[in-house]
Amino acid sequence: MPDRTLVEFLADRPVRGVSGSFTIASVCHRLRDYGVGALVVMEARRLVGIITERDIAVRVVAGHRDPLVTLVREVMTRDPQTIAAEASLADAHRLMIAGGFRHLPVLRGDHVVGVVSLRDIPAVGGQSRSEAVQAPALG
Template identity: 80%
Template structure:
């Protein structure tokens, strides 16, 4: 059985993103409405960053910045690590664990086609991924 790719996982999912000129308050509404933890940030059809719940917590809330006035471009994670759409779920998992991040933009050439979250991967059911993830026994 072939290993599932990120392209397989993201099939049918819309790309959720904003430009750097959005306010953090508007980002929070989108995160809530979409029930996700991060958005890609795109300028002139080019990926320039991501904005995550962690960015908002550490750079806006803990930084005592006003979410109604703070712009995405001021607090986003710039030039994030990316991964090719043809990569396996296990490759994405290894990259996120090694890098210490939970969201990874997925690219096809220069185009962002989506974002994968660490929480997406165990649910994906890839056998090679299950071998990568070691879950302690409960009890």
């Protein structure tokens, strides 16, 4: 797993994204239809943000905003951390754990080639990477 590059890992996956003018309701439909937890936000072919399930939960639902009229640009994570396409899966995993996020746009130069999710990282010892690094339950 550590030697595999992100560009190799993402080779057969299309880039899923939206513009900042999409509504959150339309994003939710795309997340469901694509079976993903995040979409890159592009303006003029440039990465400007990422919209995640967490952004929607915290900034829209918990913020009592209407998903039918709230626009992506209002609640997205702006200028997200990115990683080079030539980096390894292990590099992506370390960066996501250190940064406390689950989705990481992958770039070749300025061009988005995909998004890697923490749950995409191959299993280690029978657990997914996200299960292996979960915080202990409180209580």
